[in-house]
Amino acid sequence: MKVGLIGLPTSGKTTVLNATSGGSAEVRNFAAVADTSANFAVVSVPDERQDWLREHYKPKKNVPATIELVDVAGMSSGGAKKEELSPQLLSNLRQVDALVNVIRAFENESVPHPSGAIDPLRDAQNLELELILADLSVVEKRLAKIDQEILRKKGTDKSKAEEEKDLLSRFNDHLSSEKALRTFELTADEMQSIRGYTFLSQKPLMIVANISESDLEKEDLPVLAKLSEWAKSTGTLMISFCAKVEMEIAQLNNNDPNEAKEFMDALGIKEASRDKVIRAAYTLLKQIAFFTVGEDEVRAWTLTRDASAQEAAGKIHSDIARGFIRAEVAAYSAIHDHGGWNQAKDKGLVRLEGKEYKVQDGDCINFRFNI
Ligand SMILES: Nc1nc2c(ncn2[C@@H]2O[C@H](COP(=O)(O)OP(=O)(O)OP(=O)(O)O)[C@@H](O)[C@H]2O)c(=O)[nH]1
Ligand SMILES: [Mg+2]
Numbered sequence: 001m002k003v004g005l006i007g008l009p010t011s012g013k014t015t016v017l018n019a020t021s022g023g024s025a026e027v028r029n030f031a032a033v034a035d036t037s038a039n040f041a042v043v044s045v046p047d048e049r050q051d052w053l054r055e056h057y058k059p060k061k062n063v064p065a066t067i068e069l070v071d072v073a074g075m076s077s078g079g080a081k082k083e084e085l086s087p088q089l090l091s092n093l094r095q096v097d098a099l100v101n102v103i104r105a106f107e108n109e110s111v112p113h114p115s116g117a118i119d120p121l122r123d124a125q126n127l128e129l130e131l132i133l134a135d136l137s138v139v140e141k142r143l144a145k146i147d148q149e150i151l152r153k154k155g156t157d158k159s160k161a162e163e164e165k166d167l168l169s170r171f172n173d174h175l176s177s178e179k180a181l182r183t184f185e186l187t188a189d190e191m192q193s194i195r196g197y198t199f200l201s202q203k204p205l206m207i208v209a210n211i212s213e214s215d216l217e218k219e220d221l222p223v224l225a226k227l228s229e230w231a232k233s234t235g236t237l238m239i240s241f242c243a244k245v246e247m248e249i250a251q252l253n254n255n256d257p258n259e260a261k262e263f264m265d266a267l268g269i270k271e272a273s274r275d276k277v278i279r280a281a282y283t284l285l286k287q288i289a290f291f292t293v294g295e296d297e298v299r300a301w302t303l304t305r306d307a308s309a310q311e312a313a314g315k316i317h318s319d320i321a322r323g324f325i326r327a328e329v330a331a332y333s334a335i336h337d338h339g340g341w342n343q344a345k346d347k348g349l350v351r352l353e354g355k356e357y358k359v360q361d362g363d364c365i366n367f368r369f370n371i
Contacts, residue, residue, distance in 0.1 A: 001302055003281055004096035005071040008123055010111050011104040012210040012243040017041055017071040019246035020274045022254045025071070027247075038092050039071040045278055045289070045300065049332045049362060053291060053298045056340065065289055065300040067281055070096060090134060094198040098284050099205050100277070101127050105223050106212040106242065120209060121226040128180055128234065131201040136175040138197065139168050164193050175201070182235045204284045207231055208277070209240035216242055217268040237284050239276050246273035288361035291332065292316065293341065303359055310355040313367045323369035327353045332362035 005013040014027045021041035045065040054062045072092045093099070104113060105120045115122070146165045153161055167190055174184050180201035186194075209224050224240060231238040249272055253260035264272065282288070286305040290312055291298065301315050309329075314321035334349035335341055341364070344350055359365070 001066075001098075001281060001285060001287060002068045002070065002096045003098050003100055004093050005069060005100045005102055006093065006127065007102035008104065008127070009114050011102045011123070012106070013071045013102045014039055015243040015247050016100070016102050016208055016210065016273070016277075017069055019241075019243050019250050020069060020277045022250040022274075024251070041069045041071075043067045043069060043274065043278065045302075046275065047289060047300055049289075049336070050291065050298065050300050052336055053293055053332075053364075056335075057293055057295055057298050059293075059295055059298045061297040061299075063297065063299040065302045067278060090200075093200055096203065098281060099131075099200070099203050100208055101205060101236075102208045102210055102243070103227070105209045105215075105221070105227075105240070106244070107214075108212075118223070120223060121230055124207060124227055124230060124236075128201070129178060132175050132178055132180055135181060135199045135201045136172070138199065139171050139175060143168055143172065160193065163189075167193060171199075180205075180234060205234075205236045206277075206280050206284050207236055207238040208243075209238060210243045211240050213242050213245055216245065237280055239280050241269075241273040241276060243273070245269075250274060288359070290359050290361075290363045290365055292366070293335075293364050294366075305361075306358055308355060309353050309357040309359055309365070309367075312359045312365060313369065316367070319371045320367050320369045323371040324355055325368045325370055327357060328366040328368065329353050329357070329359075330364050331360065332364055335364055 005017060007013050012027075014025050017023065017039055018025055018027070018041075021043045023039075023041050025039040025041075043066060045067060047064065050062070050064060070092055072089050101124065103120045103123050104118060107118065143165065146161060146168070150158060150161045150165065171181060171184065174181065181199050182202055182205060184202075207227070209227060211221060211224070215221055215223075221240075224238075228238055230236075245267065249260050249264060249269070252263055253272070260272075264270075282302075287302045288305050289300050290303055291300055293299075301312070303312050303315060309327040310321050310324050313324050313327070328350055329352075330341060330344045330350045334344040334347070338344045338347055338349065341350065
């Protein structure tokens with residue numbers, strides 16, 4: 001899973017990256033103007049089930065699932081002109097599975113807001129518009145060429161190009177009325193016909209409202225009221241935390257998890273931002289976890305919800321998917337509750353499943369294959 005952090009300069013993207021990864025990439029008070037460099041981090045996904053499996057199997061290797069974060073340097077300050085998204089930035093963004101828009105809601109006099117006043121809703125709308133304009137420019141460029149192509153092509157290729165033109169024209173209308181493609185419902189066929197594109201406003205979007213240290217324990221902050229309404233209406237998932245405090249928590253956690261816990265308790269923070277972000281990313285991208293277990297290795301894998309056992313096998317190796325015979329499956333809870341795989345098997349809780357089986361969150365799977 002790859003997640004891209006976007007947002008205005010100095011909205012706190014790098015701070016969020018550090019808070020989520022426990023890293024220490026450079027944060028700064030002023031936006032560096034022509035900086036297009038990106039920070040990357042790989043975050044291990046904490047999972048109590050895996051902790052138990054590791055204790056139980058004492059494997060040689062324990063491999064958690066991971067999420068990759070990329071923090072691209074500041075986007076333009078709400079000018080909403082498409083040329084302001086640099087090609088470098090766009091190419092970094094096109095590769096991610098989901099976008100996280102870090103929105104400034106914190107007060108900090110030493111960090112000037114690029115547009116003056118703090119206004120989370122305005123910033124969210126401006127950034128949305130940038131994504132929309134970037135997509136619109138892709139659609140326009142394609143539409144300008146497609147008629148020629150239709151003339152040249154024959155048979156099914158021709159009708160495919162005609163369908164693509166029809167869909168892109170409807171995208172054009174949708175985007176022109178300043179709506180993100182996230183809110184455009186597609187049929188499975190339509191989805192197929194635009195597979196080659198990577199539209200930014202179509203990517204699942206999460207908003208991180210970066211709130212002030214002084215707002216920590218307050219629920220329903222007035223500064224976020226309008227933003228959360230807007231998020232609902234645009235198919236956006238919103239979470240909030242104070243990135244600066246969370247970065248301190250993450251750094252404490254690197255040294256001494258107990259100290260981090262005490263600090264959180266003292267501040268009334270129930271869940272660390274790392275866990276919030278990871279959970280939201282799983283929800284947003286409709287991902288679940290399955291495990292492969294044994295004395296050699298305990299490993300967590302991420303998989304799209306409703307994916308089949310054969311697709312799960314493909315996560316591990318394409319050969320295992322190709323030579324798939326059966327999957328031996330036990331729910332994590334069965335293994336945990338009965339004290340191990342064999343014990344679960346004795347109770348009849350290890351099932352043999354075929355290719356089409358829909359993998360459930362927490363399944364422990366042993367694939368049988370033949371290559
Ligand atoms: N008071 C306060 N300051 C914060 C918070 N989050 C970020 N900051 C400060 O805001 C400044 C910018 O934070 P960064 O994380 O570097 O922001 P950025 O979005 O990565 O900035 P660019 O990479 O320049 O676009 C730093 O000085 C941070 O310490 C917060 O929650 N509260
Ligand atoms: Mg930064």
